[in-house]
Amino acid sequence: MKKQEVNVISKEHSKHAKLIRPAFGTYHRNEWAMVGAQCIVIKLLADQIINALSASYKCAYVDTTHNDDVVLMPGRLANGAVLEYTDQINHRQLNYNADFNSFKLRDTFAGVDLVIANGNHHQCKAQVVIISENKRASLQKRIDQLTNVQMLLLAENTNEVFDFIKEAIPNWEQLPLYRVGDIENIAAFFKQQMQLTKPEINGLVLAGGKSQRMGFDKGAVNWHGTEQRYYMADLLKPFCTDVFISCRADQKNEIDSNYASLADTFTDLGPYGAILSAFREKPDSAWLVIACDLPLMDESTLLYLVDNRNPSSVATAYQSPVNEFPEPLITVWEPKSYPLLLSFLAQGYSCPRKVLINSDVTLVNALNAEALTNVNTPDELERIKRILHQKIAAE
Template identity: 40%
Template sequence: MAKHKKHTNLEKRNNDNFAPNEIAILGANCGVISDLVHKVSKKFSNYKLAYFDASHAKDVEQISLSEYFFHHEGNLQITTSENVNKFQQRLDFAKFDFVFINGNHYQGTKQILILDEAKEASVLKRLDQLDNIQFVVKLKSETEYFDFLEEKYPQIKNLNCYTIDAVDAISNHINSLIQEKIASVKGLVLIGGKSTRMGTDKSELNYFGKSQKKYVKILLENQNLETFYSVKNQSDKSFEIADEFYNLGPFGGICSAFQKDPNSAWFVLATDVPFVNEEVIQLLLKHRNPSKVATAIKGKNKDFPEPLITIYEPKAYAILLQYLAQGYSCPRKMLINSDVEIVEIDDSFIRNINTPEEFEVAKSEISSTSLRGRMTK
């Protein structure tokens, strides 16, 4: 008899304790930890970073009003009565590429151990938290490994060890930890549309000797992307993702792809843009910025990005759902109001073909001549 499951078996985001990618630093006083974090963070202007620490105030006034102070330069200061909750923190930290944690207060999935003779007792107290040490930092080069560390972790001396002033070497090691968790990209071909103006399924139109949905799938697969069709109804085919967010159009298809795999980035491509070619696909992949919410194509004479020629990063999923919770199901609205990498291109490459007349013109152009244009970022 099959075991009863109380909850739906959903694929979960590959989170650490508080964030998608985190590291706790412990073994020194809080000032040393904070100073190291800020020095290292200056090396990573291309990443979104956060530092998770505890307040050191002795007296904290009980507040009944959460306050948000926005500075015109974009800085935000928050005072709130909320407690630490790993589920809330994962939402708050979902947009960050890497989160540093003060390990004197909170336990991180990965750790950097600082060796400070004055903090030997503190390290012994937190010995059980040191279950995934990435590397060791010595405050003084002559500092010896504590006996209890070698006893519990016989291989600890095989780990990389740096002195506290080796900021470049420490930063390079942390950079490798960030790179390890950059999501791979999968392809999503949207074929579940109504095609009302065309009068027939646009994904089945033939521009290149085969259905457009097959052509687009091959375009993405030629870039070594595992590619799926986004379909309206339930299917048993392994290369199809059925829409689980009903009546939301492309927005629902994108969210359904993330529901299936929230740990991959998704290269979303519609079938009504037949002038998108291999060069366009390669351009978008080349300029992909995993630190942004998405990397999107925009026509040079267009005001807004094209949401259906876009690479959506895993961090986009939570944002899309937040827009849905507010009653919006337009992926373009999310892109316009989010931190997005924009790749500009000649408008002719991203023409939408929506009517039988447009189809005949486009097919004639494709048959008779190659599209020429200059693509620039």
């Protein structure tokens, strides 16, 4: 009998792809559980904070129903439906008959900017502790939940931080300490935290196209004394932490080693795949994405886009002067757009513009519309050459 071959898997083998996970907590990147007070106090405090922040940020609140009686299933759920959607006059309502694990929760809260939760029932990766005599014993029981306390609040009936809190939080004296009623300073704390966690911007020059209409690589065209892909990368550097040249895997060896490159891992999807590949590499960063075929692009146009960036939106884009649609390839895509892009892809769409048209985006008008001109054909190339020659002659 032939001896059966045995395949030995080395210790280095991993059956899962090495992915960089976003810095999520239970619900979101920015989430705080408020713990240490009665639920009604937490609810009212959250209402005041959200009211102070809502002009600038999309806020969410998490709590648990406090009805003592048995809660009956609402509407059609009582008859066996698993989902009920109601389009109300001034809001929309979704009722589920299903458990929400952390994966579903993160997906549900992906479009907001911050989450505040009632910490008596829900845990978050950061906490705000309310010091209240009425809940001293309850808070002491929850001491293990205080893993990342960022602010302390004194209730009206309390004047000192409890000793067990001081022991559990060695740096408590360095934390902000306010009265529960000091909404101005409490809201200022959250605003400061949102500024501190504002996603950095990385740059992505789209240079992985096959340039079929042009007949040769558009990224290699020399408009300004160097290949266009490098010129655009240099143009992005003042506005970005890091800049990458997006390319196909077979192009990677062609890219100058002085420039960082990022090969597509979502293949055959054009710019859509390049954007997804960038988020796969750095999911907590915003990406200033720009096509390499914009020979009239200038620093002032990029500066205006970045200055008008709205991190609360899915993206900040220029409105096309031709058809009034968003220009997806000169856009700041925020981290919250990553799951959205994947969602559109799952529904069979790979058009970045379609995502922008159907999402919450911030649109700005270019001060110099000519800078948005792209080049796809030899005829367009000749026209741009004439424009550039005229500019040089006028200088």
